[in-house]
Amino acid sequence: MSTDTNPYYDIIDFAANDKPNDFIDKFNEIMLSKAYDAVDRYKKEIAGNYFGSKKEEPEVEQQEEPSDENA
Secondary structure (H helix, E strand, C coil), X not given: CCCCCCHHHHHHHHHHXXXXXXXXXXXXXXXXXXXXXXXXXXXXXXXXXXXXXXXXXXXXXXXCCCCCCCC
């Protein structure tokens, strides 16, 4: 049983069918993937903080105060 969409099915299958080596390999693969993704997000966060975020801050509209010129 091998599905690319959800590697957790594989790890459950390996555990249920007494395949400890396959279980360990898949577990390590999942953990490595999660660690890589976390490091990548952290690097992007640091770069965004260091070089400035590309997100533009919402502009606050200033309402014009009514003037007494037309009164």
